[in-house]
Structures are given as C-alpha cells and as structure tokens.
Amino acid sequence: MAHFVVLGAGLGGAIMAYELREAVRKEDTVTVVTKDAKYHFVPSNPWIAVGWRKREDITVDLAPVMKKKGVGFIPVAAERLHPDENRLQLADGQSVSYDYLVIATGPELAFDEIEGFGPEGHTQSICHIDHAEQAREAFDAFCKKPGPIVVGAAQGASCFGPAYEFAFILNTALRRAKIRDQVKMTFVTPEPYVGHLGLDGVGDTKGLLESEMRENDIKWMTSTRIKKVEAGKMTVEEVGEDGQAKPEKELPFAYAMMLPAFRGIKALIGIEGLSNPRGFTIVDKYQRNPKYQNIFAVGVCVAIPPMGPTAVPCGVPKTGFMIESMVTATAQNLGQIVRGQEPSNVGTWNAVCLADFGNGGIAFVAQPQIPPRNVNWSASGKWVHLAKIGFEKYFIRKLRKGKSEPYYEKAAMHMLGIDKLKAVKKG
Known part of the structure; x- marks a missing residue:
C-alpha cells in the first residue's frame, strides 16, 4: 500500500486528487493538504471585481466532496517540505509522511517586489477571491468619483489573459454605468507587443486585441516595467528593443488593477534539485522531479523557461487546459509506477482559452501551447x-459532484463546437 499526498487544492490539485484516486490501486491512500478548505473558480474573479458574481456562486466546499471520493483532507498550510525524509511539515506543527507527493500549490504572489504594489499597497488584484472582493469595494467607490484607470501586469508576470479580460470588463461595466466618458484607460504590460500573452501570440491575438483596444479607447504601453506605486500615481518606464530604458513616466490613476509576477511558495523555495531560483518545481516530461523521483508537480508551480529574451521579462502562462493535461499524465504515470511499470504518459500541453470582455471576447487554441504549433x-x-x-457553470457543477473528467476539453468542445478543437486532445 502506498500513500499519495497532493499539496494544494486549486484547479490542478483538486482534479489531481480526483484522477489520482481512480488511477492508483484500491489499497492505496490519497490525502490532500491545502491552506484553503474551499475551492474558488479563479477565472470568474474579474466578474467578482465588478459585482457580476458573488463568492458563493464560484465556491466549492472541498471537504465533503473529498470525503465522498475517499480522499483524506487536511486544510492546513504547508510550513516546509523535507524531501529527503519524505515528510511534509505543516503550519500547525503536525507532519504528513508520504510515499509519493504531487505538488500543486499554485504560486505565491510577488507583490512585495515593487514598492507600493498590490492590495496592501495602492493597486488591486484579481488573483484571489479575497483580492477580487476588495477590488469590488474599490470599484464601487471609484464609480462615485471617476478618474483615470490603469490595468495590466508587472514585469516578470506570466499570466496576461486576465489583465486583458479585466480591462475590457471594466470598459463594459463603465459603459453600463454611463461614466465611461469620464475615464481615461491605459493598459500597461511587459509584453513586447499587445497580444503576446507570454506565448509570442496565438493566431492573430495581436491584431484582435489591438483592434479591440482602439475601438474601446484604451491606450497601451508595452515593454514597460513598473518602478513604484504611490497613492494615485504609478511610475513606469518603457524599455527599447536595445534594452535601454526610456525616461520614466508618471501615470495618474483613481483605480488600478495590476497582475504580479509569480514565485514558488516558501515551503519549497531553496530546496536544491527540487526548485529553481524562483521556487518553481523542476520536472521532466513525465511531470517527475529528476532528483526526488517520488515527487511530481502540476500547474502554475511547475518551472517552465520563458519563450525567449524580451526587453522586459515575461513568463509563460500555465493555462487550464495545459494544467489538466499535466494532471492526467501524472495520475496515469503514478498508477503505472505503483504497479511496477515505467511511466509513459506525457502531457499534451495544449491551450484553449476563453477571454471574456463583458459583452464579447476572444478565444484561442494553441496546439501545443509553446510554438511551433500544429x-x-x-x-x-x-x-x-x-x-x-x-x-463556468459546467466546471463548478462537475467539481461539486466530484467528477473526474477533462473539464476544459469537454466544456470547450460542448460550448464552442469548433472543428479545430477536435484535434487538441490528440496533441
């Protein structure tokens, strides 16, 4: 009998537990360790921030679902991983031993890397439901006294889609409130061009997003890094292709939402052979760590090198479809390993993305996510x-029922009905 521990219960961790329980033997045990007992559907956070959703609409109470699935559940944050001892130390003092560990923690949000940045500073965030609710309160106050808005992402960020989404969702919400004419909007990003997305673009995302911004009176600044943020003022600098910084600019704002760079959680940082300098877990093509071969990782916590050099650092996103691909491969590989076989499953790492703009949006398919693509x-x-x-409705309904299935694939096929998507599963 083997004990499997899944660290984290976000998108990757929750469905990892579901699929792992089905992939391993009946006599094996599976335990989830997570700092948050409830799952929140992160893609809906932009809607939370403008009042189009409430917390209960996008929340799944994991404890009863995991119990129904026969999965142990410990809602306590990890303090430190001791991989040489096969032991996870928790914040409440207890330790959890494992035979196999799957890291699915997601990231730590690096707001502290920029002065005055983040919800504890002067900018809003939609990375967590708590942040999104705080952003909603700030938006309600803003609507009573409109002014300039700045939206975008910081240098080193690897998640750009939600920044674009939120800019256009704000645009729609302001039009509905009939105050759009009182608001100057600026999109600030480290990407070398609009629609790069950390992926060097997908299809014509550059043209589509630039066109949407022009049509909706949203100005943009690319290859831009944030120097500091003060109350009502963001200091930024654009960087040329030669790497030389242009003179600093001050962007006034009455409301700002900026996505941060990510890093690994403290419990994993500095473990030689396990994590890279940013704390992301190093894995091979089977999602297994090369040094500690009983440790696997899925999702945003996985170390992926950037697409290539850019004037301002841009990371590679880990989209939902890509994460599901990692999860399925990992579950199947662990099922093989406990049965004495060699792992053989490799994630397809394809991307299917729906970026909502409030009354429209952009969808893209990248197969594989990292170019060149089929x-x-x-x-x-x-x-x-x-x-x-x-x-959203499909995913939350299925997760509440404890269904282990390829959510992104099935929902995309069902909702989009696009022939090109039929090839994505085959990779």
Missing part, C-alpha cells in the same frame, strides 16, 4: 462571452 488559431465575438458563462 494549430494556431484565434477568433472573437459575443459567442466567447456566452461560452465562458457556460463553461
């Missing part, structure tokens, strides 16, 4: 907005 497609329209609403 499928490189993007499109826009109101159908994207409707598709994301349908996907």
Whole structure:
C-alpha cells in the first residue's frame, strides 16, 4: 500500500486528487493538504471585481466532496517540505509522511517586489477571491468619483489573459454605468507587443486585441516595467528593443488593477534539485522531479523557461487546459509506477482559452501551447462571452459532484463546437 499526498487544492490539485484516486490501486491512500478548505473558480474573479458574481456562486466546499471520493483532507498550510525524509511539515506543527507527493500549490504572489504594489499597497488584484472582493469595494467607490484607470501586469508576470479580460470588463461595466466618458484607460504590460500573452501570440491575438483596444479607447504601453506605486500615481518606464530604458513616466490613476509576477511558495523555495531560483518545481516530461523521483508537480508551480529574451521579462502562462493535461499524465504515470511499470504518459500541453470582455471576447487554441504549433488559431465575438458563462457553470457543477473528467476539453468542445478543437486532445 502506498500513500499519495497532493499539496494544494486549486484547479490542478483538486482534479489531481480526483484522477489520482481512480488511477492508483484500491489499497492505496490519497490525502490532500491545502491552506484553503474551499475551492474558488479563479477565472470568474474579474466578474467578482465588478459585482457580476458573488463568492458563493464560484465556491466549492472541498471537504465533503473529498470525503465522498475517499480522499483524506487536511486544510492546513504547508510550513516546509523535507524531501529527503519524505515528510511534509505543516503550519500547525503536525507532519504528513508520504510515499509519493504531487505538488500543486499554485504560486505565491510577488507583490512585495515593487514598492507600493498590490492590495496592501495602492493597486488591486484579481488573483484571489479575497483580492477580487476588495477590488469590488474599490470599484464601487471609484464609480462615485471617476478618474483615470490603469490595468495590466508587472514585469516578470506570466499570466496576461486576465489583465486583458479585466480591462475590457471594466470598459463594459463603465459603459453600463454611463461614466465611461469620464475615464481615461491605459493598459500597461511587459509584453513586447499587445497580444503576446507570454506565448509570442496565438493566431492573430495581436491584431484582435489591438483592434479591440482602439475601438474601446484604451491606450497601451508595452515593454514597460513598473518602478513604484504611490497613492494615485504609478511610475513606469518603457524599455527599447536595445534594452535601454526610456525616461520614466508618471501615470495618474483613481483605480488600478495590476497582475504580479509569480514565485514558488516558501515551503519549497531553496530546496536544491527540487526548485529553481524562483521556487518553481523542476520536472521532466513525465511531470517527475529528476532528483526526488517520488515527487511530481502540476500547474502554475511547475518551472517552465520563458519563450525567449524580451526587453522586459515575461513568463509563460500555465493555462487550464495545459494544467489538466499535466494532471492526467501524472495520475496515469503514478498508477503505472505503483504497479511496477515505467511511466509513459506525457502531457499534451495544449491551450484553449476563453477571454471574456463583458459583452464579447476572444478565444484561442494553441496546439501545443509553446510554438511551433500544429494549430494556431484565434477568433472573437459575443459567442466567447456566452461560452465562458457556460463553461463556468459546467466546471463548478462537475467539481461539486466530484467528477473526474477533462473539464476544459469537454466544456470547450460542448460550448464552442469548433472543428479545430477536435484535434487538441490528440496533441
């Protein structure tokens, strides 16, 4: 009998527990360790921040679902991993031993790397539901006294889609409130061009997003890093292709939402052979750590090198479809290992993304996510907005029922009905 521990219960960790329970032997045990007893559907956070959703709409209480699945559940944060001892030390003093560990923690949000940055400073965030609710309160106050808005991502960020989403969702919300004419909007990003997304673009994301910004009076600054943030003022500098910084600029704002760079959680940082300098877990093509071969990792916590050099650092996103691919490969590999076989499953790492703009949106398919690609497609329209609403409802309903299935794949196929997507599963 083997004991499997899944560290983290976000998108990757929750479905990892579901799939792992089905992939390993009946006599094996599976335990989830997570700092938050409830799962929140992160893609809906932009809607939370403008009042289009409430917390209870996007929340799944994991304890009863895990119990129903036959999975142990410990809602306590990890303090330190001791991989040489096969032991996880928790914040309340207890230790959890394991035979196999799957790291699915997601990231730590590096707000502290920029002065005055983040919810404890002067900018809002939609990375966590608590942040999104705080952003909602700030937005309600803003609507009573409109002014300039700055939205975007900081240098080193690897998650750009939600920044674009939120800029356009704000645009729609302001129009509905009939105060859009009182608000100057600026999009600030480290990407070398609009629509790069950390992926060197997908299909015509550059053209589609630039067009949307022009049509909606949103100005943009690319290859830009944030120097510091003060109350009502953001100091930024654009960087040329030669790496030389241009003179600093001050962007006034009455409301700002900026996505931060990510790093690994403190419990994993500095473990030689396990984590890279940013604390992300190093894995091979089977999602297994090369040094500690009983440790696997899935999701945002996985170390992936950037696409290539850019004037301002940009990371590579780990999209939902890509994470599901990692999860399935890992569950199947661990099922093979406990049965005395060699792992043989490799994630496809494809991307299917629905970016909602409030009354429209952009969808893209990248197969694989990192170019060169076999499928490189993007499109826009109101159908994207409707598709994301349908996907949200589908995903949360299935997760609450404890269904282990490829959520992103099934929802995408069902809601989009695009022939190009049929090839994605085959990779």
